[in-house]
Amino acid sequence: MSYNDRRRFIKLGLASSAALAAGCTDAPKAHTSTTGPDRTKGPLILSTWKHGLAANATAWEVMRTGGTVLDAVEQGVAAVESDLTNRSVGLGGMPDRDGHVTLDACIQDHDGRAGAVAFVQRFEHPIRIARAVMERTPHVMLVGAGAERWAEENGFSRRDVEIPEVKAKWLEWLEKAEYRPVVNIENHDTIGMVAMDASGRLAGSCTTSGMAFKIHGRVGDSPIIGAGLFVDGEAGAACATGVGELVIRTAGSHTVVELMRQGMEPTEACKEAVRRIIRQNKDMQDKQVGFLAIRADGAFGGWSVYDGFDFALRTNDREELVPTGHDRKWVG
Numbered sequence: 001m002s003y004n005d006r007r008r009f010i011k012l013g014l015a016s017s018a019a020l021a022a023g024c025t026d027a028p029k030a031h032t033s034t035t036g037p038d039r040t041k042g043p044l045i046l047s048t049w050k051h052g053l054a055a056n057a058t059a060w061e062v063m064r065t066g067g068t069v070l071d072a073v074e075q076g077v078a079a080v081e082s083d084l085t086n087r088s089v090g091l092g093g094m095p096d097r098d099g100h101v102t103l104d105a106c107i108q109d110h111d112g113r114a115g116a117v118a119f120v121q122r123f124e125h126p127i128r129i130a131r132a133v134m135e136r137t138p139h140v141m142l143v144g145a146g147a148e149r150w151a152e153e154n155g156f157s158r159r160d161v162e163i164p165e166v167k168a169k170w171l172e173w174l175e176k177a178e179y180r181p182v183v184n185i186e187n188h189d190t191i192g193m194v195a196m197d198a199s200g201r202l203a204g205s206c207t208t209s210g211m212a213f214k215i216h217g218r219v220g221d222s223p224i225i226g227a228g229l230f231v232d233g234e235a236g237a238a239c240a241t242g243v244g245e246l247v248i249r250t251a252g253s254h255t256v257v258e259l260m261r262q263g264m265e266p267t268e269a270c271k272e273a274v275r276r277i278i279r280q281n282k283d284m285q286d287k288q289v290g291f292l293a294i295r296a297d298g299a300f301g302g303w304s305v306y307d308g309f310d311f312a313l314r315t316n317d318r319e320e321l322v323p324t325g326h327d328r329k330w331v332g
């Protein structure tokens with residue numbers, strides 16, 4: 001099979017195989033009522049997927065011991081970046097189609113200051129480089145070779161990691177035309193985190209190895225401020241996970257925050273952002289997207305296209321994985 005034949009199965013990193021009942025709406029088992037939000041005075045941490053539990057634990061400890069909410073969101077997701085068993089974040093992530101693991105990350109604080117890196121290779125902590133870009137440069141985003149050079153010049157060391165299991169999966173992918181990455185299982189997907197401290201200050205972070213077997217050079221939503229993450233202390237914070245192209249095209253996290261600014265409950269704002277994506281895309285088969293949000297008053301929520309998107313929640317009295325409400329039933 002030719003290279004192009006293999007590639008035609010990928011289609012934005014996702015090829016379809018199973019039929020979904022179009023427009024099927026699954027009665028949402030929403031973690032929040034759609035008439036009134038969950039709310040806390042903070043501290044409060046939400047992060048995507050099961051790996052969010054470990055990230056939240058680290059972030060909570062940072063705030064408990066006097067760190068800022070910005071420190072918390074940085075260190076929380078950095079803990080997941082260090083986990084080489086994680087196949088969607090950090091150097092343990094799945095490679096692109098050329099066999100390279102390329103990483104994207106961003107961070108934003110209560111006042112809207114932001115830093116991001118994209119398409120960087122061989123660094124353990126893209127989130128730390130993103131924060132350094134925010135704090136030490138006049139820019140928001142550095143990418144590729146320039147980002148890598150700047151990181152080295154600013155004290156970040158390269159790290160080479162070769163994981164036989166990952167290499168084997170890539171080689172297998174090169175051979176198996178029917179392979180399709182799935183974005184709705186726990187060991188895949190970005191970690192996005194939004195948090196509020198006890199005084200109501202917000203921050204957010206997002207870091208990923210992106211879609212498995214993407215085209216070399218592809219960057220998704222995760223490092224894009226307004227797409228994978230958006231924080232505005234006046235209104236709220238939101239982050240996204242799933243098929244990044246769909247999130248970028250709708251400025252997803254920015255949409256969620258702006259809807260909350262207009263008074264919408266976080267769950268409803270996430271739902272509307274998801275529904276814009278559904279309206280914009282006829283073919284949503286196998287394309288998961290989920291959002292999490294905290295409003296400036298401490299209300300929080302989430303929503304996803306399909307079931308299966310859980311978020312990790314940490315408050316003074318809750319530490320758990322919570323399913324989001326969703327529009328469709330995943331039958332993949």
Ligand code: ASP
Nearest residue numbers: 189190210211220242244
């Ligand atoms: N949003 C990420 C991307 O498009 C993928 C993910 O969440 O797994 O790169």
